[in-house]
Amino acid sequence: MLKKILIANRGEIAVRIIRACQELGLDAVAVYSEVDRMAPHVRMANEAYAIGPASAVESYLRGDKIIEVAKKCGADGIHPGYGFLAENAEFAEAVIEADLTWIGPPPEAIRLMGDKVSARETMSKAGVPLVPGTGKSSRMSNDELLAAAQTIGFPLLVKAAAGGGGKGMRNVSKMEELPEAIRTARREAQSAFGDDRVYLEKYIENARHIEIQILGDEHGNVVHLGERECSIQRRHQKLIEEAPSPVVDEELRQKMGEIAVTAAKSVNYCSAGTMEFVLDKDRNFYFLEMNTRLQVEHPVTEMVTGVDIVKEMLRIASGRKLRYEQKDIQVKGWAIECRILAEDPRNNFMPSIGQIIGLTNPTGPGVRLDSGIYFGSEVTPYYDSMLAKLIVLAESRGEAILRMRRALEEFRITGLPTTIPLHIQLMNSTRFQAGQFDTNFLEHNFSFNQKLDPALVRVAAVAASLMAHQRNQQAILLHQGGASPWRLYGRREALDRRLR
Ligand code: MV4
Numbered sequence: 282m283l284k285k286i287l288i289a290n291r292g293e294i295a296v297r298i299i300r301a302c303q304e305l306g307l308d309a310v311a312v313y314s315e316v317d318r319m320a321p322h323v324r325m326a327n328e329a330y331a332i333g334p335a336s337a338v339e340s341y342l343r344g345d346k347i348i349e350v351a352k353k354c355g356a357d358g359i360h361p362g363y364g365f366l367a368e369n370a371e372f373a374e375a376v377i378e379a380d381l382t383w384i385g386p387p388p389e390a391i392r393l394m395g396d397k398v399s400a401r402e403t404m405s406k407a408g409v410p411l412v413p414g415t416g417k418s419s420r421m422s423n424d425e426l427l428a429a430a431q432t433i434g435f436p437l438l439v440k441a442a443a444g445g446g447g448k449g450m451r452n453v454s455k456m457e458e459l460p461e462a463i464r465t466a467r468r469e470a471q472s473a474f475g476d477d478r479v480y481l482e483k484y485i486e487n488a489r490h491i492e493i494q495i496l497g498d499e500h501g502n503v504v505h506l507g508e509r510e511c512s513i514q515r516r517h518q519k520l521i522e523e524a525p526s527p528v529v530d531e532e533l534r535q536k537m538g539e540i541a542v543t544a545a546k547s548v549n550y551c552s553a554g555t556m557e558f559v560l561d562k563d564r565n566f567y568f569l570e571m572n573t574r575l576q577v578e579h580p581v582t583e584m585v586t587g588v589d590i591v592k593e594m595l596r597i598a599s600g601r602k603l604r605y606e607q608k609d610i611q612v613k614g615w616a617i618e619c620r621i622l623a624e625d626p627r628n629n630f631m632p633s634i635g636q637i638i639g640l641t642n643p644t645g646p647g648v649r650l651d652s653g654i655y656f657g658s659e660v661t662p663y664y665d666s667m668l669a670k671l672i673v674l675a676e677s678r679g680e681a682i683l684r685m686r687r688a689l690e691e692f693r694i695t696g697l698p699t700t701i702p703l704h705i706q707l708m709n710s711t712r713f714q715a716g717q718f719d720t721n722f723l724e725h726n727f728s729f730n731q732k733l734d735p736a737l738v739r740v741a742a743v744a745a746s747l748m749a750h751q752r753n754q755q756a757i758l759l760h761q762g763g764a765s766p767w768r769l770y771g772r773r774e775a776l777d778r779r780l781r
Pocket of ligand 1: 412438445446447483488517557570720721
């Protein structure tokens, strides 16, 4: 069994993994960059080690340094979280090579799914429905691509084989545009991934983005934990996720789930993973890609299934058998997650930086907050803009929306603009409430241009201060019959003396 885990990450996900370690009685080791010396994950871990300057390339992406720290401090496993080194097959191999336990899927599975062309081929062989597109050949010439486009039809997407998550993707509506789109997509892919291979897929319009969570152990057992609805996004950055999806019924869940399990078994997958699908207007689903890591939005699945995915990953990595059979997995209730970003939705989602000078965290029934900030902490420009994830669980979707709105109203972050006001507006939108949205909803059918006049903001701040002061005064007068705060203080002191 593992005893000491190094977490090769920062922010809310490092905190989340430390919590899982603590519940399993494992020691957690944090690593941190210069600007993260005071970060929550450093404070919460049993031990913490500096690994370099702020820039991720010199710190959280330094696999060699991280493995060195793990060996020196006597850790026996490494959890990569998401992002950074999580889907780097060479790093996973180096961890295993160093005689440490890799808390994630086998490096071969990471590599296979990282190449989107080989992922398509593998999934096709396992009987997973694919979007019509180019086939097996991993290296296609421009002429071959142009010929294939004739059969696929338009609109279509040019995608980078080494891409994923929408990076380097191009939408093409007619043949005349295709040669140029292929050229630019190749150029972009070459500079971003050092690999200019591209492939084509028919573009499924007005689709919903649905994903299936799976868990597999080292003994060949695989279960699925149902779906997540991830259509509310902006430029491939998800903003809201929910489980279940408003458009997936038990029958479709079983069908997608069974296919995901079969596919995972066909590649000897183990640990946590996610199969991404698009669902068209007629509720046909098509495989897009597989994410071979723990995902940001895993909490909504944890809330409705009661399965602690991170603890399960740790148990699986220690060689344990999965504790669940498919029949043990039941979806109960409704969970919604809002990603709280340090971005200004009123100013084109401009990233915001600064100190958290005021913070009230939401709590109460059915509320979970996975956060990487605290009162007084600094938000730097070096990493991802996600500050926290606010997750609620309720009996029904309607109640979950009301609960989320309540929790968002409780959540006060002062010092920098966040996406909280946007989320409140989304919870209030009738289209969201009715579950009528696709991946274009936020960017095309929803406006958040509540432009604030700075002069009016000042007036509002002055009015709010006056109101707050007046309310305090009233509370004192009403409840204490005219006693001043000083007199009340004196009375309390006298009472304390008598009790002593
Ligand atoms: C698609 C698609 C429709 N048809 N592929 C985006 C992220 C990456 N995982 C693949 N993505 C998509 N691939 C085909 N053939 C729709 C998406 C997609 C999307 C596209 C445009 C704008 C927002 C989107 C959000 C999720 C998925």
